[in-house]
Amino acid sequence: MGKGSELRLSKRLVDAAPPGAFIWDCECKGFGLRVTPKGTKSFLFRYRADGKQRYEPLGSYPGLTVDKAREKAEALRGARNADHRAIREEAEGERRKAKTVADLEIYYLGEYATARALRPATVRDARGVLRLDSAAMERKGTLKVLPGAAADPIQAFRHARDKSMKAFKAMKVQAVTKSDVRRLHGETRDAAGRYQANRLLAVLSKMFSLAIEEEWRTGDNPCRGVKKFGEDQRWRNLSNNEVARLLDACERYIGADPVQGCNAADAVRLLLFTGARLQEALKAEWSEFDLDAGLWAKPSAHTKTKRQHRLELAGPALDLLVGMREGDPCGQFLFPGESIANEGGEAVQRPRVDLKRPWAWISREAGLEGVRLHDLRRTTASFMLSGGASLATVGKTLGHTQAATTARYAQLSQTVQREELKRAGEAMAALKGTSLKANEVPLIRA
Secondary structure, three states: OOOOEEEOOOHHHHHHOOOOOEEEEOOOOOEEEEEOOOOOEEEEEEEEEOOEEEEEEEEEEOOOOHHHHHHHHHHHHHHHHHHHHHHHHHHHHHHHHOOEHHHHHHHHHHHHHHHOOOOHHHHHHHHHHHOOOHHHHHHHOOOOOOOOHHHOHHHHHHHHHHHHHHHHHHOEHHHOOHHHHHHHHHHHHHHHOHHHHHHHHHHHHHHHHHHHHOOOOOOOOOOOOOOOOOOOOOOOOOOHHHHHHHHHHHHHHHHHOOOOHHHHHHHHHHHHHHOOOHHHHHOOEHHHEEOOOOEEEEOOOOOOOOOOEEEEOOHHHHHHHHHHHHHOOOOOEOOEOOOEEOOOOOEEOOEOOOOHHHHHHHHHHOOOOOOOOHHHHHHHHHHHHHOOOOHHHHHHHHOOOOHHHHHHHHHHOHHHHHHHHHHHHHHHHOOOOOOOOOOOOOOOOO
């Protein structure tokens, strides 16, 4: 069908329309007249559906007058507009229902974390970097909002990052680009440091990989290609004098808090003597130990590598455990925490959750500023290496699955490095005055 002309259809115009004419009404959009080559005249309504142009016959002239045909066209036009509005509203509703980054966060930290049995520490750390905002820092007392404090550049950075994070979480998962992630990564570095920024990037990368897997997003991961900020590896370990001060502080803590002091002090000493990770020690149950054989069989559920780790015990570590068991012959956990009531109202024992308060007191009393509990693990490795232990032995003790991980601990043994470097220098210096005169080679001219 041709486009035809656009005029206002009237009885006079229809009567005068020649064969083959095709006339559209200029007032009612879609209303038209068609005249066949043989002179048959009929009215129709034109509309679009599914991306294609379609035609609805209204009736033949003169059986259907122009006014009646126009009324039918107006009715169809109103119905079609209503349908189009419904379609547009439905599409808009679906767009509004599209998953946001906040929805992805809830799913990742909730249903997905439960289904995949993610470690509590993993979920806790992820929640921390995703919710690192000014309001949270203020509640924790790490950020004080004072009148006129906008001049403080650090606080300004934090508030800017807070606003940016809220805007980022409101974005649709499908709409996030690499530039959005890179911008948030940089703002987090300015507000909370490069370490927190890199932790955030790692969590976002896992979340968007999950979004692609769940078909919440098509295309690539927007975190891919965003470079991490450089980090300085932490190599803090305690010297002989610092270890002595630490052990003395543990004894003083028991005297300061006779009820809970022994529990916390024993946990710190066990970490130091065995090189165990904090959660491995706090979650440990007496059923994991064979004190007669000197064996600690750490279950895979407690280890970072998700593998069972068998640790041979002897010396102060075994003596400590034997003394603890004698003082608690029927207990379930090495370091029991608060009890909770189950559905039946019975008290259920739980392990200790952390050592934050005891460690703050003990480290302050021992003068160990900036020392963390994980540094005790590095200290164990350092003392083993200083005593001549091989990297393989240290790796097995610490539960490493890769030799490269243990190799980094070789830098901790400062005494071994110093002695070996001294020995090498002395060997080279001893060669002074023992050299033979080099043979003189005559110059050969071309």
